[in-house]
Amino acid sequence: MSLVRRRTLLKVIVLGDSGVGKTSLMNQYVHKKFSQQYKATIGADFVTKEVQIDDRIITLQIWDTAGQERFQSLGVAFYRGADCCVLVYDVNVLKSYDTLDNWREEFLKQASPSDPKTFPFVLLGNKVDIDGGNSRVVSEKKAKEWCLAKGNIPYFETSAKEDFNVDAAFLCVAKTALTNE
């Protein structure tokens, strides 16, 4: 019987419109920090975080990407080998929800996973803190319908600012990514 835990590195790619809070969610998750100031991501960069799932230690390698088109410079090689794709939209900005199909299709085109139908995605509806939820334009129901239509993608409502549901969302990302290992 071996007591040695297997180590696993999982590659996660975070996509979504500019300003939806991709970088903020990752900063909150990994560094427990939040900044009000917006600084556009240029190109792509990753952070790592270790997560324990049952008796396994998983290293999540989470890739942050640029939502602004002029800062996107990612080649096919970047997407290859991804174990999970996290899509983020802002519940207060309709356009960021409407573009989810594009982000998902772009990912599938670039990453060309062996089975696009079962490739693990997770959707995050961010900034639920704003105005106590009064300024949101995309309902939870609507978001869940989209997820169901795309093969039952797990969905989380999050706030990077309030650290709401961020850990839960990324734990799900880790578990979902594991299924694709």
Ligand code: GTP
């Ligand atoms: P790009 O790098 O351009 O793709 O943007 P991004 O998706 O990384 O967005 P970023 O994390 O930089 O956040 C954009 C702005 O929204 C910043 O001013 C953040 O402070 C703010 N923000 C991010 N998440 C939240 C949140 O959950 N609630 C609130 N109120 N503001 C947030």
Ligand code: MG
């Ligand atoms: Mg960013």
